[in-house]
Amino acid sequence: MKISQASTDQTTECRVCKSTKNHKGYDVESAPQILGCAQEGRADQFISFGIWRCENCGFISTDADPEDMAYELLHSEALGPTWTRHKETLAKFCADSLPKGKEAQALEVGPSCNPLLYTIAHEGGIKATFIDMMQEAPFTVKDGDQYIEGAFPLELETKYDIIVASHVLEHVLDMQTFLSGAKNLLSENGSIIISVPNFEIWIGRKYWNAITPEHINYPFKSHFETLANQIGMEVTFTYFEEHSLISKFTKNRAQLASESKSEDFLTPWVSAITTSIQKAENDLKESLSEKAADCVAIAGASHIAQYPCLMSEKLAQNVTSVIDNSKIKHGKRLYGTNLTVSSFESLGEYQSPIAILFNSPYREEMKKQINTINPNARIIEV
Numbered sequence: 001m002k003i004s005q006a007s008t009d010q011t012t013e014c015r016v017c018k019s020t021k022n023h024k025g026y027d028v029e030s031a032p033q034i035l036g037c038a039q040e041g042r043a044d045q046f047i048s049f050g051i052w053r054c055e056n057c058g059f060i061s062t063d064a065d066p067e068d069m070a071y072e073l074l075h076s077e078a079l080g081p082t083w084t085r086h087k088e089t090l091a092k093f094c095a096d097s098l099p100k101g102k103e104a105q106a107l108e109v110g111p112s113c114n115p116l117l118y119t120i121a122h123e124g125g126i127k128a129t130f131i132d133m134m135q136e137a138p139f140t141v142k143d144g145d146q147y148i149e150g151a152f153p154l155e156l157e158t159k160y161d162i163i164v165a166s167h168v169l170e171h172v173l174d175m176q177t178f179l180s181g182a183k184n185l186l187s188e189n190g191s192i193i194i195s196v197p198n199f200e201i202w203i204g205r206k207y208w209n210a211i212t213p214e215h216i217n218y219p220f221k222s223h224f225e226t227l228a229n230q231i232g233m234e235v236t237f238t239y240f241e242e243h244s245l246i247s248k249f250t251k252n253r254a255q256l257a258s259e260s261k262s263e264d265f266l267t268p269w270v271s272a273i274t275t276s277i278q279k280a281e282n283d284l285k286e287s288l289s290e291k292a293a294d295c296v297a298i299a300g301a302s303h304i305a306q307y308p309c310l311m312s313e314k315l316a317q318n319v320t321s322v323i324d325n326s327k328i329k330h331g332k333r334l335y336g337t338n339l340t341v342s343s344f345e346s347l348g349e350y351q352s353p354i355a356i357l358f359n360s361p362y363r364e365e366m367k368k369q370i371n372t373i374n375p376n377a378r379i380i381e382v
């Protein structure tokens with residue numbers, strides 16, 4: 001696997017500002033098709049894609065084909081304390097946006113296994129509709145509510161007080177159609193609530209999992225303002241910690257888009273990825289020369305472990321396991337590698353383990369956990 005500067009610029013239309021100016025980018029070669037664990041009986045597949053940055057508005061996107069990604073396998077693993085707090089925050093924000101004292105009509109796009117609507121407390125009650133790509137809802141749909149299989153937007157009879165999509169828009173090919181389709185389904189005072197990763201932070205801080213083929217769009221606040229302006233809506237923002245940007249679109253009035261932001265977040269991110277691999281190789285070599293290790297674990301059974309092991313032979317040769325907090329991944333093979341996933345607790349069985357933590361929003365959480373499980377563990381942070 002390799003990331004290198006693209007040899008030509010791209011001139012397809014920007015998904016936000018529609019500019020066809022030359023977009024500069026990078027080619028990612030042979031990235032694992034599935035981020036996470038391998039399924040038995042299926043050979044590993046690798047895909048190549050481009051990462052592009054719009055010269056005009058700074059919008060970052062990939063041209064990875066969502067069809068190439070196994071959708072059912074994505075995001076089924078949004079677990080852990082951060083995601084629990086994200087869900088609580090978003091549910092509270094949705095509750096505050098609902099009409100008081102009457103039953104609310106609510107639509108959730110892409111609930112996956114974690115329907116947000118069922119965690120919203122509303123005194124008048126909620127009549128819920130869910131739309132997702134899976135044939136059947138992977139959760140119990142309550143009596144009177146409905147689940148629709150399909151790609152949003154769809155024509156529906158009902159007008160909704162709230163339409164919510166949590167960590168969905170970053171996967172959607174045409175964001176403007178998605179949002180204007182949602183606008184058509186809104187009641188007069190309704191709102192569209194969209195949560196996406198806070199990419200300005202994720203990419204700006206050089207998180208490893210900031211740009212991957214599972215996300216085709218990386219909208220910042222300014223891009224949501226442009227989109228709101230295009231569809232004649234107003235957008236306001238709130239944040240969930242530093243993890244997610246929550247946008248609320250209402251029909252109040254059309255607003256002018258803010259100044260397009262063209263600061264380059266992409267080039268520093270790519271160079272940080274390369275530098276962090278070199279640093280991991282060096283730190284590991286140094287740590288092993290000081291003292292042998294009986295286990296070299298890399299944290300996070302996803303791209304955060306897959307990419308480094310596939311991009312660096314030195315790491316692949318030395319890493320002995322992957323640790324992850326998701327029980328259903330334990331004992332499984334990490335896609336694209338020969339590594340088996342173990343629990344964080346497994347580090348407790350070693351005298352002198354090393355844990356490598358690449359930069360992600362979950363790193364501090366992981367570090368604390370490792371220190372509690374095994375105070376002798378040496379942590380390499382890159």
Ligand SMILES: [Zn+2]
Nearest residue numbers: 014017054057
């Ligand atoms: Zn643009």
